[in-house]
Structure formats: structure tokens, C-alpha cells
Amino acid sequence: MYAPEFDYYKAGSVAEAIELLGSHEDSKLIAGGHSILPLLKLRFARPSALVDIGGIADLKGITISNGTIRIGALTTHWEIASSHDVEHACGMVAEAAGGIGDPQVRNRGTIGGNVVHADPASDWPTVLTALDAKFNIQGPGGANRSAATGDFFGDPFEPKLAANEVLTAVEVPVLSANQRAEYAKMAHPASGYAVVGAAVVVTLDGETCTAASIVVGGCVPAPARASSVERALTGKTLTEENITAAANQVAGDLGDNVIGDFYASAEYRRAMAAVEIRHALLHATEQVHH
Ligand SMILES: Cc1cc2nc3c(=O)[nH]c(=O)nc-3n(C[C@H](O)[C@H](O)[C@H](O)COP(=O)(O)OP(=O)(O)OC[C@H]3O[C@@H](n4cnc5c(N)ncnc54)[C@H](O)[C@@H]3O)c2cc1C
Secondary structure, eight states, X not given: OOOOOOEEXXXXXXXXXXXXXXXXTTEEEESSOTTHHHHHHTTSOOOSEEEXXXXXXXXXXXEEETTEEEXXXXXXXXXXXXXXXXXXXXXXXXXXXXXXXXXXXXXXXXXXXXXXXXXXXXXXXHHHHHTTOEEEEEOGGGOEEEEEGGGTOOBTTBOSOOTTOEEEEEEEEOOOTTEEEEEEEEEOXXXXXXXXXXXXXXXXXXXXXXXXXXXXXXXXXXXXXXXXXXHHHTXXXXXXXXXXXXXXXXXXXXXXXXXXXXXXXHHHHHHHHHHHHHHHHHHHTTSSOO
């Protein structure tokens, strides 16, 4: 199917992209095009104009300094997956990127496009929420703001971003020596999207878990924090028995809004959330291996 007609503009800078968005009603940005183009072809979106930010060098690349990994919004999943620096600073980020879609998707798709598309089944929202990432956003007149993931994701496909704002970078803390992080997903066999995904970050003092950040994706409209699981893990030794008991508490954290669709019923997703959390925690603590 062909996309409906639209005007096309290529922006040379973030400021120009913002100006073009402001001067063309119903216009949208295009980065890798792997989500926006299918939406156009399916007539789920009919923008009057597309503003191509794909050539803006300032939005590309990865830097690591002062305990922060800064990933430009236009950085592709493949660039993240293949970065030894990212692998060393926070292996879960590189691993999650490497598990997205297929090589074509990873080569074209960008981290910025992925988070702004805000698909509940995407991997980045879950992983970045568990890591307490920050989104750097630029608006008209050079105004910059930073948003926590909890202030960014809400309704599916509706991030809290104004029509004339550009996501410029994602910032993720480098893991400290006593932290472990892992992402596990039940991937849709055709697309790789997470039917259910779980990202875990645990802080250890010797054998004892002193803090846990546990987030589930694919189940409810926005990444869901599994607070009961976090509480159940904190202060405990991360034995298989304690991990299993804690993971089983996730059903209460997901509430009544669990997605049921063609791929998996709500009941199945709720059950798989516990399975994926357990899986991620056992990997993080090296009790099982891929
Ligand atoms: C076959 C297939 C399989 C996939 N499998 C997975 C998977 O397993 N896991 C997963 O997480 N994802 C998956 N995806 C999605 C993929 O990760 C895309 O990269 C991502 O959804 C969109 O990135 P993009 O750069 O292509 O964005 P685009 O399609 O160009 O844009 C997406 C949206 O974001 C907006 N946008 C883009 N960049 C910015 C910016 N910097 N600031 C503000 N707005 C912006 C656009 O206006 C648009 O609304 C899959 C996609 C396909 C086609």
C-alpha cells in the first residue's frame, strides 16, 4: 500500500526542524522511518508534511562521561548494540538494542524514534524506565528541558511531547560496580516486539539486595513499575527461591488494565510478567545463562 501524499522537508539542524514543524500544521518528524512509514501506509497517520531529521549530525552518537551514557536521538539500535563502551558501561542497554527486530530494523531504527513512537510493546521504554533514564528535549526558541520516563510515557503512542519539540538525546546512568541489570522478553516471533518484557536493575551489598528497579513492558499502556516485587527483593539474598517468590507478586502491580489481544490474552501476559522478571533476575545474578 502507498502512503498518502505529503510534503517533504529536510532539516539541516534541530532549530530548523522545530521551525518547520511550527510552520506546517499537522507535520511530523521522520528519523529512521520504521514506525512512521507503516503508520502512513495503514492510514493511521496523515501528516501534511514530513520533516526529515536523518541528516542532523548533532543528534547522532554516543558519549560516556561523568557516570552518564548520552545517546543522541538519531543513534541507531545497531550502533548501540555494537558499542563496546556501552556494553562495558551498562550491558543491558547494548543487549536490549541487539534484540530489537531484525538487522534491517536495527540498522535504520533510532532510539529517539522508538521512544517517541511510545509503543507499549517496544523494548526501550521498559529498559530506560528501569534505568531511570532522562530525555533531553528541545523546543522553540532553543528552550531545553529534561523529562523523566514517568513524565514522558502515558497513553500508548502518545508521549508527552509537544508537536514542535524534538527529542535530542537519551541519558542513562553508568552502572556502578555493585549493580546488575538484565532485560528479558517474550518476543513476538515475527517482529521481535515484546509481548511481555521485563527490565531489572539490582544493587547489591555482598549477597544482599539493597535496592531494586523492576519494570514490565508490553502488558499495560506504559512501562509498569513492579513496586511489590521491588519491595519483596529489597533486604533479601537473591536466591532462586526469593527471586521466584518476589516475581510472583507482579500481578498486583499490573492492575486491571492488562492488554489482551490477538497475540496473548491479559491472563497470559500477567503470568508471563512473573516469568520474565524471574528470568531477568536469574540472569542478572548469574544463576542461569543464555
Ligand atoms: C518489522 C519491525 C520490527 C520491529 N521490532 C521491534 C522490536 O523488537 N522492539 C522494538 O522496540 N521496536 C521494534 N520495531 C520498531 C523500531 O525499533 C523503530 O526503530 C522505532 O519504532 C522507530 O524508530 P525510527 O527511527 O524508525 O522512527 P520513525 O519511524 O522515523 O519515527 C517514529 C515516531 O517518532 C517521531 N520522532 C522520530 N524521531 C524523533 C525525535 N528525535 N524527536 C521527536 N520525535 C521523533 C516521528 O515523528 C514518529 O512519530 C520494529 C519495527 C519494525 C518495522
